[in-house]
Amino acid sequence: MQQGPSVTHGETTNGGARDLRLLEGVIANMPMLRDATAHQRADIASHARLRSLRRGAAACRLGEPMPGMLVVAYGLLKLALPRAEGEARVVRFVGSNETFGEAPALLDRPAPFEAVALADTMLVVIPRAPVLRLLERQPAVACRLAASLAESYLSLLSELQALAQHNGMQRLAAYLVSLAGKEQGEGEPRVCLPASKTTVAARLSIQKETLSRMLRDLSERGCIRVEGRVITILDRARLAGLAA
Amino acid sequence: MQQGPSVTHGETTNGGARDLRLLEGVIANMPMLRDATAHQRADIASHARLRSLRRGAAACRLGEPMPGMLVVAYGLLKLALPRAEGEARVVRFVGSNETFGEAPALLDRPAPFEAVALADTMLVVIPRAPVLRLLERQPAVACRLAASLAESYLSLLSELQALAQHNGMQRLAAYLVSLAGKEQGEGEPRVCLPASKTTVAARLSIQKETLSRMLRDLSERGCIRVEGRVITILDRARLAGLAA
DNA sequence: CGGAATGTTGATTATATTCAACTGTTGTGG
DNA sequence: CCACAACAGTTGAATATAATCAACATTCCG
Secondary structure (H helix, E strand, C coil): CCCCCCCCCCCECCCCHHHHHHHHHHHHHCHHHCCCCHHHHHHHHHHCEEEEECCCCEEECCCCECCCEEEEEECCEEEEECCCCCCCEEEEEECCCCEECHHHHHHCCECCCEEEECCCEEEEEECHHHHHHHHHHCHHHHHHHHHHHHHHHHHHHHHHHHHHHCCHHHHHHHHHHHHHHHCCCCCCCEEECCCCHHHHHHHCCCCHHHHHHHHHHHHHCCCEEEECCEEEECCHHHHHHHHC | CCCCCCCCCCCECCCCHHHHHHHHHHHHHCHHHCCCCHHHHHHHHHHCEEEEECCCCEEECCCCECCCEEEEEECCEEEEECCCCCCCEEEEEECCCCEECHHHHHHCCECCCEEEECCCEEEEEECHHHHHHHHHHCHHHHHHHHHHHHHHHHHHHHHHHHHHHCCHHHHHHHHHHHHHHHCCCCCCCEEECCCCHHHHHHHCCCCHHHHHHHHHHHHHCCCEEEECCEEEECCHHHHHHHHC
């Protein structure tokens, strides 16, 4: 599933042939660049670089300059709003071939969140300048970027809605249902949490203690079975009802 | 300050000369169209229409199709996430010359919020199609739209942060300070709430009862004086301290 | 094996909601 | 102009919800 970096120490890889192919492959897959010419993609690639992150390392910290738009080649990150004390609120998990940081990079603003690797991760860093140049020349690319930003906006809005209008149990139930929705197994769907329960709790804007109690509650009610990070959905209909 | 609509009944105005000037003036002011040619702006204007809303009327309802991108010619609206029972969460107030609905209009999605007029309001409705055509032809316009969407994203993100990390009193204090920040009077700054206390409470994601108690508390502590919608900031430093 | 990180559980507390009753304000038609 | 209805705001009491604190158990790695 994952392909190790060719450089195991240090954060930035060298320009080895394998790395170059990885970088170009990631860029070729970006929805934003679907309408760019091969030449334009090559120009972007020539200005981009790979950055390897060990588990726990940060791709960017709140308030620091954004190095550019960021694409996950492999691995997993969390985008989080850290608090002075206690745990951060997790805004989003970002997995392979997903992009983040478009908004602050485009506007040349400091990072509005921190991005921490939840596993060893490889990023493609695309600096602002070549992207701006391309946007000026390729309206279709600018449209795709706008569409991607619009998507991000709508999904944040629905986060806000969930936070304002549903309690923790409802958010948890909805989250489990949405995880199960992606899985297509027949019988009892099993889902795997994408991160530790503490981190998932932060994603749901609750404390880890509260999440623990809620999972126990759902288990006792026969809705789910919890085995570490693996959760079996026993009564999807009832779970969906709780999410209302 | 405000100019009445030339049509007082019905929601859509006719094509009177005064209306046409209003519509063209609003469009000429749009940041998104700064780099468009006069001809392109005229094309947009020819496809746009005015829509007049009485106080309390909705420009769009949650889940219904978006008529296009919307610009406020004059008046005031709230963008809100309604709940089945009880009050909505207010996401943003939208005043003169401000735009909303870019994201759902661009993506041709149903309205992700309802937009309700807090005063008699005139909107310019810009349908999706002519905007898309312009985006294809004018990269600079697409860039401005992307930048505007990126701004919206960042400001929602900071809403989310405030909600997750500050309690109601902190959010209220920060809100009062930010209102006062715009006013440049010397001595004790006075601010005027942009809407009823009930609506402002929804903007802060608290109940009107809670807001009432908090305002009383701040008054008793000598931080502010409340006279209806007008609030005098007596101790701005302490208020800012409470917002931390 | 040992230590750190993660997770669980119970007790207590903070925060704000909900409910209910009451007061004040505003706008409208008689 | 007044009466009145609808809306807006205030206050108190009871309650819901989840955070916090503290102690302990478990799991994961090196």
